[in-house]
Amino acid sequence: MxxxxxxxxxxxxxxxxxxxxxxxxxxxxxxxxxxxxxxxxxxxxxxxxxxxxxxxxxxxxxxxxxxxxxxxxxxxxxxxxxxxxxxxxxxxxxxxxxxxxxxxxxxxxxxxxxxxxxxxxxxxxxxxxxxxxxxxxxxxxxxxxxxxxxxxxxxxxxxxxxxxxxxxxxxxxxxxxxxxxxxxxxxxxxxxxxxxxxxYSTQVLMPYHDSYTSITPVVSHGLQVELQQAASRREGRYTHLNYNRPGAVSELVAGLGGKVRCLNYPPKISDNKSNFHESMLTRLEHGQSLFDQYALLRNEFPNALDKLVDNYTELAVKQRRQAKVASLKQVRHSLSAWLAPLIEGRKAVEENDVDIKAGLLNQDGIEWQLLNHPDSDWESLLPLLFSHLNFMLSNSNKTRKYAYHPDLMKPLKNQLLWILKQLSRGPAEVVDAKKLQRYLHLKNISVYDAQLLSNPYCFGLPSLTAVWGMMHNYQRKLNAMLGTTIRLTSFAWFIREFDYVKGTQLPEFAMQGRKESEFRRPGIIDKRNGDLVFDLVIHIDGYEDDLAKLDNSTTKLKACFLSRFAGGTMHGPSVNADYEWCKLYENEDLLYSILSRFPAYGKWVMPTKHSINSVRELTVLLENNASLCSVMAGYMLLEKPKARAGSIAPLHSYGEPVIGLASCDSAIDIRLQGQLNFYRRAFWFLEAKEQFLLMKRI
Structure with missing residues (x-):
């Protein structure tokens, strides 16, 4: 600046x-x-x-x-x-x-x-x-x-x-x-x-000690100002919210003419949701490649290669290192997506879900080798695969300059080698299941009109605290119905579909006016809503007797399922669905075998270890890491909770919503990183302290 x-x-x-x-x-x-x-x-x-x-x-x-x-x-x-x-x-x-x-x-x-x-x-x-x-x-x-x-x-x-x-x-x-x-x-x-x-102030119930406190979220003027200034310098991506009476909101909003910018980093969910087995056979019959060629053409991949070729002379040493690591990570993501159809196809061939007829593939070609080569010897395919990668890069005007580039030969080969090593790795050692825990897998949950403006600064993913609040409410209903004291401690979140809802919703009728004597709608507040379909994996702790009750209560698990999430309406799958959408698992290996086969078009919303010390650092991280999304990650308490008139709970505090970072990783990335990495990295929990209530990695 x-x-x-x-x-x-x-x-x-x-x-x-x-x-x-x-x-x-x-x-x-x-x-x-x-x-x-x-x-x-x-x-x-x-x-x-x-x-x-x-x-x-x-x-x-x-x-x-x-x-x-x-x-x-x-x-x-x-x-x-x-x-x-x-x-x-x-x-x-x-x-x-x-x-x-x-x-x-x-x-x-x-x-x-x-x-x-x-x-x-x-x-x-x-x-x-x-x-x-x-x-x-x-x-x-x-x-x-x-x-x-x-x-x-x-x-x-x-x-x-x-x-x-x-x-x-x-x-x-x-x-x-x-x-x-x-x-x-x-x-x-x-x-x-x-x-x-x-x-008219919003209140949110959150845990505090052994009870609850009501929190009123309030926007920080300092943080909002610095985001508007960053937007004026064109640092980061933004969308804007419209306010019809800006002068009544604040001097800042009035100066902006009622157009307030907020960070715009939604998850990148693919629209291509065709059945994989059918699309694989169709592509083979039409003589098309099984590699996902579009993964190499999306802007993220060429941008990452450009940064690897660049010398970063204008950056400090720490920034150069961060930019290089981010670029290599993006290259790995793109190459994983490029190989994803063949990785899924190999599983389908092994399980006899797909019958590849003779003549559809050249048995000496790289695609046949990847589908049929022994697991233990995948690394031997590196020269052939690397040659094919450069061939595909040279076939497009957008990527031709990267083919056989001397500064890219080593990083591209190393990333391919890492992927092949991960695919060659045998299954993890079976660990005895912990008897005093369970995992609940909620599959294909649909939400309509969920709030995508998770806090005053971020547009995209629904709030992480909304997911936690839904999970905690589910826990309360289960314990009330079963007479247990089980705890739903953490969750992993996979988003299958994500769509915006155009337009602004009309507020509901209510008694308005200074004396509340008029039945009419309040003023319209610009909010952003969307529809999504997701899976939720919930970790459950409890006593042995309580967990035994839970094992025998599948019907009650479904009966306690909630109908609201992030301000939207939530539904389970249709009653005619031919799969079990609410299922308990005791064995982590069995659960992971299901989760590792999730479709490539979806994204896991994962915690990160990035530290953020300024708006500038935040925008640099978001621009350098295409998989990162800004998200509502909890509250910083502005005071110690105390009794206050008008509160919906015995204690009340004003809290400042904070901006966190989540990494939206593909199902292929999770599969390559392995089971141990998934259970260590994927789960979110709420850390409740005197000064804050924050969603963090477990």
Whole structure:
């Protein structure tokens, strides 16, 4: 990020262009300007920004600024707006929340999630939209002597001599400044949380000690600002949400014109869901290759190869290493997808599910060899397979330049060798099943109109806490029906289908108005919904007697199945389905033999070990790793839970939703990495502490 100095903007000669550049420089959704040495000019600009654009054509009008500072009524109105400064916006996204603000103490950062603890501490404003310009005097941020500050911060920390001189030049005495400083400090405490929960504020029940606490999610102004600034620098991929009354939401949303950007990293689920055995025979009959040629043509593969060829001279050593590792991982994913039809075809041939007629394949060709070669000797096929890979690369204009490239020969060969070694590996040693655990496999679960905006910053995967909440509710219903104390501790999640629902849903009718005397719909809030089909593998712990009851209660397992997930409607498969969709497993080997045959078009949503320390690091990771998705990963608590009026539970706390990372790995990747890796890596659990409630790798 390059910080511009105010003096650069002052040199623009054309009035309209200069004014527009200065207004953008002092807006919250773009990178702030440095005003060191230009304190007087900065003060003139801040004062003139308290008027609408039509009222002040030149924000450098010193005469107008001087007259404004002498207008006690106008100045007092600006000071009053400090009462509505916040660190977290209670009115986002529902503007009906009123007469409350939230100023939270800094929270402790957590390595694997991104929160306001990883951002510069900044204040936002939200109240009456008619007063929005008046707030700009004290809330617009700028760099001064290396620090990101606003005028309110300067007044609260003792007014430096440079700013004393600036105010004096505009006719404000030191005595008047002391009065203004005292009024600002009075209205801006170190922390302030509402004494009651507004009826329009969302509340979520989460575990706390041996009971539950209600959490109201609130968006962090600092994190939201840095995401908007990253979007303006074109770092990362974004979609936008529309707000019809942006001035009533916040100064930030008003500056954006009601178009708020959020990260756009949905899982990449293939639309090709044809029956594999039928498609394999059809391709052979038409003389087509069994290799998935499109895996080499998707942008992720050429992009990864480009990065391996590049010298990364513009990056630091750590960034070069991270970029290289990410590129090699993407190459491995793409090559696995390229080989996936043959890997599945080999299993089908071994189990006699597919009968390949004589003449359909050349018995000396690589495809026949891969389908029929002994498992123990797959590595011997490396030269033939590597030659075929380069041949296929040379057949496409998009990938021709990579064929036999001297900088790619070694990495491509090494990745192919790793895949062949994994395929040559024998089955894992059978480990005695743990008697006090079970795995519940829920297959082909359909959800309609699930919320894909998992938190205010992320669009794509439904919230991980929504999956955990559904699982925990399932546990409660099972224990109530069976009279047991079993625990559903963690889950692995496989998404088979993923589709967006176009348009915005109308809210339901309810009693509205100031006195709740009108039966009508509330205002529309832009949300994103989608339909998905997934499998869930749930790990279950419990006493031996309780697990024995569970083993004999398959019908009750289905009866307790829930109907809601992530705000959408959830269904099991049709009653006419010819497979068991709700099944218990005691043996991990047997379960893995089923899971390893999942279709190649789906994705496992896996935990990662990536640490995130800034928005910049997050966007770099997402851009370098095509399999990564941003996701709602839990809450950072802004206070210790306590009794609060309006809460749906005995205890209540305000919580900040955080951004985590999930890796969407294909079924082929999971198969290649093996059973032990799956049970170590694939399961999510909720870690509940005093300061946070986060979804993590078990």
């Amino acid at each position: 390059v910080i511009k100095h105010l003096s650069e903007l002052l040199q623009i000669k054309e009035l309209d262009e200069r004014t527009e550049a200065i207004r953008r420089g002092f807006s919250s959704f773009t990178d702030s300007v440095d005003v060191t040495g230009c304190e007087k000019e900065a003060l003139i600009i801040l004062v003139n920004l308290t008027f609408p654009k039509k009222a002040v054509k030149d924000v450098l009008d010193k005469k107008h600024a001087k007259a404004t500072l002498k207008d006690e009524y106008h100045l007092n109105e600006c000071i009053k707006q400090v009462e509505w400064f916040h660190t977290h916006n209670l009115k986002y996204p529902d503007i009906r929340v009123s007469k409350q603000r939230l100023i939270a103490k800094p929270i402790v950062p957590q390595r694997q999630v991104l929160s306001s603890a990883d951002c510069s501490p900044t204040l936002g404003w939200s109240n009456n939209s008619a007063k929005i310009n008046l707030a700009k005097l004290f809330v617009c941020y700028f760099y001064w002597q290396g620090r990101l500050v606003c005028l309110a911060n300067i007044f609260c920390g003792g007014i430096p001599k440079e700013w004393l001189s600036a105010f004096k030049a505009l006719g404000v005495s030191a005595k008047s400044l002391n009065v203004i400083s005292a009024q600002v400090q009075l209205r801006l405490p170190q922390s302030e949380l509402p004494s009651y929960v507004d009826k």
